[in-house]
Amino acid sequence: MRVAGKGCVDRSKPVSFTFDGRRVQGFAGDTVASALLANDIKLVARSFKYHRPRGVMGAGSEEANALVTVGRGAHQEPNVRATMQEIYDGLEVRSQNRWPSLDVDLLAVNDLAAPFLGAGFYYKTFMWPKAFWERVYEPVIRRSAGLGSLSREHNADLYEKAFAFCDVLVIGAGPAGLMAALTAARAGADVLLADEDSTLGGRLNGECEDIDGIAAAEWAADMVAELASLPNVRLMPRTTVTGAYDHGTYGALERISHHLSDASGRPLECFWRIVAKRTILCAGAIERPIAFRNNDRPGIMSAAAVRTYVNRYGVAPGRAVTVFTNNDDGHRTARDLKACGVHVTAVLDSRNDGPSGQGYPVIYGAEVCDAGGRKALESVTYRTVSGEEKLGTDCLAVSGGWNPAVHLTCHMNGRPEWRDDIQSFGPVEGMVPGLTTAGACNGTFSTLGALQEGADKANDAVQALGFKSIDAEVPAAEDAPYNMAPLWAVAGRGRAWLDFQNDVTVKDVKQAAKENFRSVEHMKRYTTQGMAPDQGKTSSMGALAVLADATGRGIPETGTTTFRPPFVPVSIAALGAGAQGIGFAPERLTTSHEASVTNGAPMIEAGLWYRPSYYPKADETKWRQSCDREVQMVRNAVGVCDVSTLGKIDIQGPDAAVLLDFVYTNTFSTLKVGKVRYGLMLREDGTVMDDGTTARLGEDHFVMTTTTAAAGPVMRHLEYVHQCLRPELDVSMVSVTEQWAQFAVAGPESREMLAGIVGEEIDTETFPFMGCGEITVGGVRGRLFRISFSGEHAYEIAVPARYGKSLYQALVQRAEALGGGAYGMEALNVLRIEKGFITHSEIHGRTTAFDIGLERMVSAKKDCIGKTMSERPGLYGDEREQLVGLKPVGPVKQLTAGAHLFEVDAEPVRENEQGYTTSVGFSPTFESFLGLAFLRNGRARHGEQVMMVDHLRGVTTRCEVCDPVFFDSDGGRMRG
Amino acid sequence: MVELRAKTPCEGLLPLSVGEVSLTEELPVSLSMVTARAGRVEACSDLLKSAHGMAMPKPNRATGTTEARAVWFGRDQVMLVGPAPSWSLKNEATLVDQSDAWAVVKLEGAGAEEVLARLVPIDLRGATFKRGHTARTMLGHMTVSITRVGEQAFQIMAFRSMAKTLVHDLQRAMESLAARG
DSSP: OBOTTOSSSEEEEEEEEEETTEEEEEEETOBHHHHHHHTTOOOOEEOTTTOOEEOOOOSSTTOSSOEEEESOGGGOEEEEETTTOBOOTTOEEEOOSOSBOSSSBGGGHHHHTGGGSSTTHHHHHTTSSTTHIIIIIHHHHHHHSOOOOOOOSOOOOOEEEEEEEEEEEEEOOSHHHHHHHHHHHHTTOOEEEEOSSSSTTGGGGTOOOEETTEEHHHHHHHHHHHHHHOTTEEEETTEEEEEEEGGGEEEEEEEOSTTOSOOTTOOSEEEEEEEEEEEEEOOOEEEOOOBOBTTTSTTEEEHHHHHHHHHTTOBOSOSEEEEEESBTHHHHHHHHHHHTTOEEEEEEESSSSOOOOSSSOEEETOEEEEEEOSSSOOEEEEEETTEEEEEEOSEEEEEOOEEEOOGGGGTTSOOOEEETTTTEEEOOTTSSTTEEEOGGGGTOOSHHHHHHHHHHHHHHHHHHTTOOOOOOOOOOBOOOOOOBOOOOBOOSSSOBEEETTTTEEHHHHHHHHHTTOOSHHHHHHHHOTTOSTTTTTTTHHHHHHHHHHHHTOOHHHHOOOOOOSOSSOOOHHHHTTTOSGGGGSOOBOOTTHHHHHHTTOOEEEETTEEEEOOOOOTTOOSHHHHHHHHHHHHHHSOEEEEOTTSEEEEEESTTHHHHHHHHBSSOOTTOOTTBEEEEEEEOTTSSEEEEEEEEEEETTEEEEEEOTTTHHHHHHHHHHIIIIIOTTOOOEEEEOTTTEEEEEEESTTHHHHHHTTBSSOOOTTTSOTTBEEEEEETTEEEEEEOOOSSSSSEEEEEEEGGGHHHHHHHHHHHHHHTTOEEOOHHHHHHHHHHHTOOOTTTSSSSOOTTTTTOGGGSOSSSOOTTHHHHTSTTSSSTTSEEEEEEEEOSSOOOOOTTOEEEETTSOOSGGGOOEEEEEEEEETTTTEEEEEEEEETGGGGTTOEEEEEETTTTEEEEEEEEOSOOSOTTOHHHHO | OOOOOOOOTTTTTOOEEETTEEEEEOOOSEEEEEEEOTTOHHHHHHHHHHHHSOOOOOTTBEEEOSSSEEEEEETTEEEEEESOOOGGGGGTEEEEEOTTTEEEEEEESTTHHHHHHTTOOSOOOTTTSOTTBEEEEEETTEEEEEEEEETTEEEEEEEGGGHHHHHHHHHHHHHHHHHHO
8 A cells, every 4th residue: 555645656657567467556766575565465475384374474575485587588687576676668577486476376275284394294205116206206396386487598697797906895785885985985995885775775765764963864865965976986876786705806797687577688696706805785674573373474574574565665565554563663663564554463571561652552571472364464363461352453563673784794704693682693894804894783773773884894994005094973863772582482382483484383493303403504504594596685584593492502502504695696697697598608719710600610629729620522412421521631632720820839949948848758859950859748647738830940949839729738838937936047938829820731632732823942951851941931031840640742822810711712712723622630539540750649648658669768867857757667568458449340331439449358347447449540541440548558459359348328339459550550551 | 822911900990089098009110129248238239229219128117209119028028118129239148039929009088097997907196106107917817018108198018819809808808997987
């Protein structure tokens, strides 16, 4: 019901939205919760387990009942708190966890079965038969219990991530926060003020009181306006700080366009990482409920929330409101209601003394012991020394006192301290380094106290940062003492709710204690109290008080459970903003990328790089056809392949050769200028790290190539060696991977092909096998290396990357004229398998130089990284699995990579495993599958037969073990 | 004989302008990695000063001007952005041509800081990251070099092969900032 003339909503701007398809009218400034209450819609949700009817309970992010689904289809967002969702025209809101409708929910039958559904019920009941859990019980339970659901569609919303830095972060913009922010800002600090509400001001917007002689909400608005005018202040409304992390880092979720019907390109949410030198937490406090029988009826609300609805939204949540309180705050609610003409049935004060009524009856020593009315509250029954009485009422405002919102202070594993004066846990200074607390979250509940503390703490903070503190004038404000007598749960029969969101009652907690789950952490897990999305914001204190009582301990001894981030649920989409789809990783594209894509090549990822698999011709329908053709093309004519992705490291300096001798197993100091040598590099533990060729371009100038995958790791390794192991070496290392576009030109026609491209004469004298040198291509200075990864007469030609695209096109065009063309990764792989050349499939991090048959490359004349470690027993010898070739010789002709090898007659089980295949491919040259494999004592077993068994793909192939070099074993084609 | 046509790293991707922020490709004549020889940083700095007018910058700093800038890149290592390096530098340093290795872009305009705040995890506020400050850091998932070259202007260098992702990420940040109005 709207109250005439009250609240800050804009009555000139009506807004309409739908709730479960029904049109609801509200005003600009309303939340879903306030608009529903204004329209007397009390039933808004069904509870998690028992499907009990539930209504709005609070007015902020602590709301435990009113969870709704917003939007439809891909934009559907479940478990949105109706108290946080601002309304806009066209907003679509639906209730959750009900079937077939909110009003008639057949699953409410669970409530009748309540005696059986208490804590531990699932654990005890669904024990047998074992197989039933997954197939029967779990699906049924999941169907009947739960909250909202996802659309199962791809998330189409835009999210954002961002970083912010400040001197002073103020969390919460209530009286303490506003005062702290203004004080710090006036002192000159860079201030960031974040608050989860759309309107800054905190409780000042929900209370009827004066500050400095004007209405509190107005004062807050003035403060916000002043802060907004300061250049060193950043205001972040709708931003919940979700966690405190190391080094003054805070996570925060900003809701950017949840409240807009047209986001116009704005992200939905932004996840901030805020780094602050000092932080002042002014998170306020959360009003606690009191447990009594049926205290979850729609219409039973927090007393402070009732004040917020009346004062801020101009909404009376009931026509005849009763207040149940154990402190003076309940009386404020009655006073505010009365002031705007809402009937207050009575204030039921559990204490025997308290303020007297101002035009409404007060009953002292009264405890509410039951509530009637199923889908909306109709009556409450209260108990005094003189017996039980029933009162007709449609709204009960409950105040059980206040719990400081200490959550963030505990995120780095600190524990809050029990405070007798407020009968609650309060923060301990220093739990999060650099963070201090002010106002209600520090147990200072009066407005004046909060203002004063905000100013003082801000002055402390700025002083610590080297600013001059200022003389902050604290305005006159309410300064009532906090009079409260604890009351956690009203004794009596029936179910009294503690955790509304997860349906946990006083009985459940007592049951847990009875079954010896006496530790608060055990009780939490046994009953699931505090494990719903609200993380027990309203329930934890009550639950542990009940547990303390049931176990005969005090509350401080019982302690709290662990507060963990995030303070409110954070969508994964916000955390991973920008990383959906291709945003997951940067794309590294070669200069020939466009040309490959234009020619229809499917691109495969190699690390971050994209490389062409094969180039399909019009008549080729299967990749193997393209691959076979490309292999034959290289063997018979000439092929072109972009090899720019291989790492290239420019190494220069008088000690360059010394460094290379130290990192490579073989010697490079003896390499002549203008020559290239293949090198093998070991890790410090003696296994092979990487391989590649290194060219000597000058006496003190080398260019090392690495594999594509190891370009980064090898660079890091060299830096490590230089900085940590050999700092005395005068050598520089610079990655030139990106500087050069480099293409392999391979095949018998390669020399002829290059003759038309390279300005210089290329012959066996200028470019013998493993020769290198400078060349010019169309006037551009480039480099030519006569190296081969295919086994053919081959070159790699390099030009500065800006010319890469142009050169690639020229090379392919010329190759095609000679009966060749471009080849992709598939053909490259087959070509190298035919030659027995290794890749990281073979040097996969567990193989030694001995295993791959290159132990003679470990020079005996010098030391190198990994040499000594590679000589450890067990890293060489007959027991090692050694690199061999495999050819199918039985009826099955297929080889698969990753299959295991067994003796011909052995049972193919783990115990009999003799080795495994690493690389396989169909060789058009041999018209057969060929494979590379590691086989125990393999080099001594050439000619033997083994069985290749692929248990996953169901392939068993009889193979002959042979030398890994299948093609041109004397290398005549390569050298000629 | 072939004729080779040069392509810039961001050809077809830039310029770009969203709201008040613009992103343009910078095309310095040359980029050279200058690594001082062991123990010769000061001598190298002197040579750099006489040849190109700027001293060797300290870590996280850049020296010089738009025409010739030395950007700290690593241990005793700077990137000379602009002129072809003087041969005299070879006496005290190793020179490696990087002219084709990096995409160099300039992000400029009111809000440039806010755009980068969406991608870069370090503090780039004017008071802490002043003109002449530089950092090797991350932009999204890429390693980059960022230098403040003006009140509202940053030079950003990323691997040439990542130019497309660089522009994509910056454009996205520019758009979502502009949408906020």
